[in-house]
Amino acid sequence: MAAILGGGLSGLATGYYLIKNNVMNNNNLKLYLFEATSSCGGWIKTIKTKDYTFEQGPRTIRPKGVTGLNTLNMIQDLGLSQHISPIRPDHPAAKNRLIYVNDALHVLPSSFKSVFKKNEPFSKPLIFALFNDIIKPQAQLKDDSIYNFVERRFGKEIADYAISPMICGICAGDAKEISVKFLMKTLFEWEQNHGGVLKGLMRSMFKSKNKENLQLPLSDLAKKAQEENWNVYTIKGGLETFPNTLFSYLKENDVSINMDTRVEEIKFIDTGAVFLKLKTGQLIKANHVYAGVPAYTLARLVYKQHPYLSTLLSEIPFVTVGIVNLYFRGDKSLLAPAFGFLVPPIENSPILGVVFDSCCLPDQNGTVLTVMMGGRWFQQKFGDDPSEANLLQVALQEIDRILHIKDEPASYNVNILEECIPQYVVGHYERVEKIRKYITDENLPMSLVGCSYDGVGINDVIYSAKTQVEEDLPDFKKNMDLNMTVDKP
Numbered sequence: 034m035a036a037i038l039g040g041g042l043s044g045l046a047t048g049y050y051l052i053k054n055n056v057m058n059n060n061n062l063k064l065y066l067f068e069a070t071s072s073c074g075g076w077i078k079t080i081k082t083k084d085y086t087f088e089q090g091p092r093t094i095r096p097k098g099v100t101g102l103n104t105l106n107m108i109q110d111l112g113l114s115q116h117i118s119p120i121r122p123d124h125p126a127a128k129n130r131l132i133y134v135n136d137a138l139h140v141l142p143s144s145f146k147s148v149f150k151k152n153e154p155f156s157k158p159l160i161f162a163l164f165n166d167i168i169k170p171q172a173q174l175k176d177d178s179i180y181n182f183v184e185r186r187f188g189k190e191i192a193d194y195a196i197s198p199m200i201c202g203i204c205a206g207d208a209k210e211i212s213v214k215f216l217m218k219t220l221f222e223w224e225q226n227h228g229g230v231l232k233g234l235m236r237s238m239f240k241s242k243n244k245e246n247l248q249l250p251l252s253d254l255a256k257k258a259q260e261e262n263w264n265v266y267t268i269k270g271g272l273e274t275f276p277n278t279l280f281s282y283l284k285e286n287d288v289s290i291n292m293d294t295r296v297e298e299i300k301f302i303d304t305g306a307v308f309l310k311l312k313t314g315q316l317i318k319a320n321h322v323y324a325g326v327p328a329y330t331l332a333r334l335v336y337k338q339h340p341y342l343s344t345l346l347s348e349i350p351f352v353t354v355g356i357v358n359l360y361f362r363g364d365k366s367l368l369a370p371a372f373g374f375l376v377p378p379i380e381n382s383p384i385l386g387v388v389f390d391s392c393c394l395p396d397q398n399g400t401v402l403t404v405m406m407g408g409r410w411f412q413q414k415f416g417d418d419p420s421e422a423n424l425l426q427v428a429l430q431e432i433d434r435i436l437h438i439k440d441e442p443a444s445y446n447v448n449i450l451e452e453c454i455p456q457y458v459v460g461h462y463e464r465v466e467k468i469r470k471y472i473t474d475e476n477l478p479m480s481l482v483g484c485s486y487d488g489v490g491i492n493d494v495i496y497s498a499k500t501q502v503e504e505d506l507p508d509f510k511k512n513m514d515l516n517m518t519v520d521k522p
């Protein structure tokens with residue numbers, strides 16, 4: 034009856050929430066998942082040996098906010114609580130986040146006290162940025178780039194040295210293109226409605242605190258994360274344990290998981306059903322489809338019948354990231370105790386940043402680090418036909434130049450993750466609204482899940498799956514007479 038496209042975290046989480054809401058059992062119906070490759074988990078991939086863990090995609094999860102707490106609820110429910118490795122506020126990886134500017138590494142201010150002091154590379158104490166916000170007039174806008182917004186409200190140095198590298202770290206993007214609503218929706222609304230961020234903050238202090246948290250029942254694990262104020266956490270044995278456990282959960286609950294099964298076209302028919310055309314030529318009939326594939330893939334799948342929808346979907350840009358994992362043998366760490374460093378785009382470096390994995394991830398027997406490269410600047414830095422050998426050479430040059438590591442790595446892994454991170458550029462949220470409105474207006478039995486729409490991180494895709502499943506529950510009841518059928522070509 035329901036088909037999930039894509040076995041990345043969003044597709045797996047959609048299956049989990051369909052099961053949790055008893056949609057299949059209540060209606061005696063079957064759920065199918067189609068994954069194009071031979072493994073589930075999408076970009077989440079771990080290489081684990083006795084000496085090191087290489088994460089090829091994501092490595093840490095934030096526990097904060099409704100979406101973060103929701104993920105912890107899911108993790109406990111899946112029986113993974115014992116595998117969680119939290120980074121608490123007193124851990125060096127929580128305290129020391131670095132940026133590389135003017136040939137030196139600088140610790141970004143992380144405590145209240147530090148905003149009153151001058152911290153290199155900033156020319157004044159950060160408190161001065163707040164004065165800027167008080168005196169600067171507001172700009173009346175529907176959306177803006179996060180760089181413009183921060184430069185206007187807090188000054189150019191904050192935009193260049195704090196926000197731009199942060200955007201590189203979160204989505205490998207250019208802060209001059211990314212929408213302010215991506216990270217600072219509330220701050221932008223304060224400017225729009227009250228003339229400035231501080232003015233908005235003052236007003237909001239009179240209102241009650243975010244009520245969303247209170248509406249979410251909290252598992253013991255989520256409560257612990259709140260009580261201990263975890264900064265981020267990771268999963269022992271590698272992050273891949275998470276999608277692997279979800280995969281097993283879906284299997285145990287009778288979801289038909291079809292690996293190596295690429296969906297090539299989606300055809301909507303008048304009766305409210307949908308046909309999925311597989312690469313093998315098979316046609317699958319379902320009454321609802323959850324699309325957990327990237328927007329550019331979905332654009333191709335719906336193009337024949339819905340070219341306008343396809344155009345909107347293909348307008349969501351993605352960037353390519355090069356990943357170089359490095360392992361150096363030896364008891365003495367080659368790294369300072371820190372999470373890692375980011376490089377602001379004005380430094381014009383081929384790398385986005387380096388994560389000090391042996392400081393943040395458990396069970397590392399030596400020095401482990403990951404160099405992230407390219408992103409929004411991938412083509413500019415590495416050309417149309419990049420080689421893994423070139424990426425490795427650049428990574429080694431950069432860690433020699435910046436970290437003075439001259440040793441030969443005992444092991445390494447290079448990966449080019451093509452079009453892996455969506456860019457929520459100015460106008461993104463309005464575009465997603467248009468896409469969903471089109472789907473509703475045309476009565477298409479399809480829900481959009483995954484990182485292309487409602488947030489690019491792990492927490493976002495899980496929470497988006499939950500929301501989409503819960504929104505569609507009434508439709509399932511309405512259409513339960515339609516069963517999944519498989520037609521031979």
Ligand SMILES: Cc1cc2nc3c(=O)[nH]c(=O)nc-3n(C[C@H](O)[C@H](O)[C@H](O)COP(=O)(O)OP(=O)(O)OC[C@H]3O[C@@H](n4cnc5c(N)ncnc54)[C@H](O)[C@@H]3O)c2cc1C
Pocket residue numbers: 038039040041042043044067068069070072073074075076077089090091092093094095294295296297325326327330354356450453454482483484485488489490491492494
């Ligand atoms: C390098 C990198 C680092 C990251 N770091 C972090 C981090 O530290 N913390 C964090 O919270 N988030 C991080 N993220 C983001 C996080 O990885 C994503 O939010 C999440 O993995 C997205 O899951 P998804 O299911 O939306 O997409 P995907 O992982 O892209 O899954 C989509 C799936 O669909 C399948 N598919 C594609 N086309 C078809 C088709 N035609 N038919 C069938 N199947 C198809 C694909 O094979 C894939 O398995 C990072 C991402 C990257 C790339």
